[in-house]
Amino acid sequence: MGNKKKNINKLLKGIDNPYRLPNGYFDTFSDRLMSRIEQQENTYSKKSKRINGLGIMKYLRPALAxxxxxAIIFLLIYIPVSTVSPKISHNQEQEKSIEFDYLNYYYVSSNVLVDIFENEYINDEYIQDELVEAYLLASMTEYDFYELIE
Amino acid sequence: MQEKELIQELKSQNGKNQAFNTLVKKYQEKLYWHIRRIVIKHDDCDDVLQNTFIKVWNNIENFRAESSLYTWLFRIATNESLTFLAQQKRRRIVFHGEENEFLSENLESDEYFDGNEIQLKLQKAILKLPEKQRIVFNMKYFDDIKYCEMAQILDTSEGALKASYHHAVKKIEDYLKNDS
Known part of the structure; x- marks a missing residue:
């Protein structure tokens, strides 16, 4: 390693330090540095005063956060669920009620009808007519119906 | 003032200012030249040197004296210089293999560089080295820092540092011979 340094020393013989610096640079450096540090300390103390001035906020901040x-997590879950799910349930209910009405209307069995006719408590002609009509509509085709009318 | 006393004073409330002033006066020149050879321009060097001492001021309470104060200061100065260079590179579009081109440009444009043609050539040869090799070469050749100290400053093994220096010298010699 010593030889290497000698070799390169030969090559660099007579080459001085080419870098310069302003006159008196090191005489004033520590003063400039200290004034920068003072500035930094002042800014820091102002900041810490401002933080202390907030008082209770310092302790409340984590809880508020x-x-x-x-709240954000709740809204993120609740909003998508509430916008999608009611539509589905509403549609399903509507479909079910339509289905139920349909069954009520068309699935009046003949046995039930006979039971109603035989029931002594039902004497109202209007109700009987209505039930007969419902039965006929449920069991007859359109063709049968027209034939009957003619 | 002995190093131990100086560290104690630096850590105390009352004596911190005066001890820090002593520390700055003692190491400013050595650190300046170490930083200057890495960042090249005087104005950049001034910024980095100030940042180095500010880091020392802010962190002296955490200094546990596991290494010497000198080693610790050099380590901070090296890290600050490398961080500065990394920021400079980020601001420019640097092509692969031309990482240090901007440093050669800085060298030529620096009003505090007085080198003649040969000096400029040598500095350019040094600037062609990869970053780590360049730092090792400067620390060994110009600052004459021992390998064991250098190993602590750069957090590398002595063997790796010796190899780096060997490669650096070879490259500079080749560059100077071939270019002359």
Whole structure:
């Protein structure tokens, strides 16, 4: 390693340090540095005063942040669910009720009808006519119906 | 003032200012030249040197004296210089293999560089080295720092540093011979 340094020393013989610096640079450096540090300290103390001035907010901030995050999570889940799910249930209910009405209307069996006719408590002609009509509509085709009328 | 006393004073509330002033006066020149050879321009060097000492001021309470103060200061100065260079590279579009081109440009445009043609050539040869090799070469050749100290500053093994220096010298010699 010593030889290497000698070799390169030969090559660099007579080459001085080419870098310069402003006159008196090191005489004033520590003063400039200290004034920058003072500036930094002042800014820091101002900041810490401002933070202290906030008082209770310092302690409340984590709790508020947690509450806000829970609220955001709730909204993120609730809004998509509430916008999608009611539509589905509403449609399903409507379909079910239509189906139910349809069954009520068309599936009046002949046995039930006979039972009603035989029931002594039902004497109202209007009700009987209505039930007969319902039965006929359920069991007859359109063709049968027209034939009967003619 | 002995190093131990200086560290104690630096950590105390009352004596911190005066001890820090002593520390700055003692190491400013050595650190300046170490930084200057890495960042090249005087104005950049001034910024980095100030940042180095500000880091020392802010972190002296955490200094546990596991290494010497000198080693610790050099380590901070090296890290600050490398961080500065990384920021400079990020601001420019640097092509592969031309990482240090902007440093050669800085060298030529620096009003505090007085080198003649041969000096400029040598500095350019040094600037052609990869970053780590360049730092090792400068620390060994110009600052004459021992390998064991250098190993602590750069957090590398002595063997790796010796190899780096060997490669650096070879490259500079080749560059100077071939280009002359």
């Amino acid at each position: 947690m509450a806000a995050s829970f």
